[in-house]
Amino acid sequence: MDLEQKVNQSFQQLNSDEIQCLNFIIEHKDIVSNSTLNEISKLCHVSASFLFRTIKKVGYSGFSELKYEIKKEENTLKGMTGQPENLNYQMQEDVDKTIKYFNTVHHTEMFRSIMEASRIFSYGTGWEQKMAAEKITRNFIYSGKFVTNFPALEELSVAEKALNEKDIVFLISLSGNNERIVNIAKDFKRRNIKMVSITQFGTNKLAGISTYNLYYYASEFHKPWHRSIVSLYILVELFSLHYKLFTEQLENGGLQNG
Structure with missing residues (x-):
């Protein structure tokens, strides 16, 4: 289990300062691997x-185990030299498939629900x-x-109980099968609260419950639990830009409002 996975599993128990420290470590592994605890703390x-x-x-016994x-x-990554083309190709394919699937689905109803919502919430x-x-x-x-x-x-x-059917909630998950978030989603559905699920492509509980679905492709790489989620950020950017374009077209009379 790598650092990112450990952080994900412990995420709900971390405060903002701890998250900030771990984010630095994740983004600067090359520095951390050649530094002392005191140097990184500074x-x-x-x-x-x-x-x-x-x-x-x-979940580490100390800084030495982390290093x-x-x-x-x-x-492990160095041992993969000679295969960067495969990695690059797979990441590009994930992005291409994410964009292609997004463009095959009509999002007008979802965009209207977002535009008409009294309040919008999100959770990852x-x-x-x-x-x-x-x-x-x-x-x-x-x-x-x-x-x-x-x-x-x-x-x-x-x-949760303060939300109503005039609101809309974005729920973002990799597998879409996290039981705690699925249970909350079930309650939202019972109360007619609209949801947009953003999950890895495929059948999952959260997508099945949600009002609208957005999917991204996330291939496994050198370890079975190591996935590139660059396509997730591409999807969010693509979705946001299309929503902005939709609202601008409505304002300019390019779409029928109703």
Whole structure:
């Protein structure tokens, strides 16, 4: 299990400072693998003891084990030299298939529901999904829509009963089979609250419950649990731009409103 997977599994138990530290480590593995605990803590602007506790919180015995796992991952990737074309091709194929599938589906009804919603909310189940939810929040500002992003499942659970059928919720998950989010989605469906699921392509519980579905392709790479989710961010960007275009066409009389 690599660092990203450990963070995803522990995500709901992490606070914002811990997430910030782990995000730095994930984005700068080359630096971390050649630095000391004190050096990294200074770069993260936290104490060494805080960073040590954070590392243990996601399942490592300490900084040494974290460095060992990062170095092992680096060596695995180095052993794949001579195969970069395959990786590049697979990532490109994921993006191409995601865009192609998006363009085969009519999104007008979903766009109208978003446009008419009183409030819009978003939630991502893991690390990458949370970043995608935040991206939706930022993108929709340019369309005059304000999206409330729930950073933790507990916050979504607390707010759950306050939502009504005039609202719409984005639920972002890789597998679409996370039981806790599926149970919340079932409650939303019973109360006629519209949902947009964003999941990996394929049959899953969340997509089956949700009002609207968006899919992205995420191929496995050098480890069975290591997936590239670049197509997720492409999908969010594509979806946001198409929604903005839809609203602009309505304003300019290019579409029938009704």
